[in-house]
Amino acid sequence: GAVVSQHPSWVICKSGTSVKIECRSLDFQATTMFWYRQFPKQSLMLMATSNEGSKATYEQGVEKDKFLINHASLTLSTLTVTSAHPEDSSFYICSAFGTFQETQYFGPGTRLLVL
Amino acid sequence: AQTVTQSQPEMSVQEAETVTLSCTYDTSESDYYLFWYKQPPSRQMILVIRQEAYKQQNATENRFSVNFQKAAKSFSLKISDSQLGDAAMYFCAYKQGEYGNKLVFGAGTILRVKS
Numbered sequence: 001g002a003v004v005s006q007h008p009s010w011v012i013c014k015s016g017t018s019v020k021i022e023c024r025s026l027d028f029q030a031t032t033m034f035w036y037r038q039f040p041k042q043s044l045m046l047m048a049t050s051n052e053g054s055k056a057t058y059e060q061g062v063e064k065d066k067f068l069i070n071h072a073s074l075t076l077s078t079l080t081v082t083s084a085h086p087e088d089s090s091f092y093i094c095s096a097f098g099t100f101q102e103t104q105y106f107g108p109g110t111r112l113l114v115l
Numbered sequence: 116a117q118t119v120t121q122s123q124p125e126m127s128v129q130e131a132e133t134v135t136l137s138c139t140y141d142t143s144e145s146d147y148y149l150f151w152y153k154q155p156p157s158r159q160m161i162l163v164i165r166q167e168a169y170k171q172q173n174a175t176e177n178r179f180s181v182n183f184q185k186a187a188k189s190f191s192l193k194i195s196d197s198q199l200g201d202a203a204m205y206f207c208a209y210k211q212g213e214y215g216n217k218l219v220f221g222a223g224t225i226l227r228v229k230s
Contacts (some may be wrong), residue, residue, distance in 0.1 A: 050218065
């Protein structure tokens with residue numbers, strides 16, 4: 001139980017284009033989902049907290065107009081990187097919060113490469 | 116603000132031996148949760164073990180156990196009978212109790228398992 005999927009796992013795009021990443025909780029409902037960014041051999045950096053049916057809460061320093069988050073249902077949150085640039089290349093991870101165990105369960109991550 | 120410290124950037128263990136990863140945290144809260152997550156080379160974050168602060172008994176999951184010292188604010192992870200598949204980055208994480216669901220992560224410890 002407590003499986004979270006993330007799609008796509010890999011994406012390569014041209015500079016200036018937008019990329020959408022989906023995060024789904026497959027076997028539980030998640031009122032809250034989180035989006036992280038991770039650089040190699042570093043810890044996870046929280047970008048934003050996504051609550052179903054309301055606006056996302058962004059961490060300090062994260063551009064909300066660049067990283068658009070939508071949490072349209074209890075099982076789906078999306079992150080759209082708008083007008084991507086090479087510096088946006090990174091590993092993006094989502095997680096879904098399971099209230100039943102007060103635990104975040106993580107998706108497998110998305111590697112984004114912007115050329 | 117809560118902080119989590121992992122003072123061991125890297126650790127090594129011989130296969131079948133036991134290793135302990137250290138974690139300390141700082142909080143003024145009495146109700147919270149502590150976690151160890153494992154991130155293998157695939158970069159999928161996997162929950163290893165969870166500890167509720169109100170529980171005095173140390174959590175165990177098969178070969179994984181914790182030494183939770185609430186007064187000392189210490190939460191170490193012991194891996195017994197280490198296996199090659201245990202090689203990964205291990206993150207200690209803190210979550211505030213009832214009204215919090217964000218995780219505060221430590222910097223991580225890379226565990227190498229020697230055959």
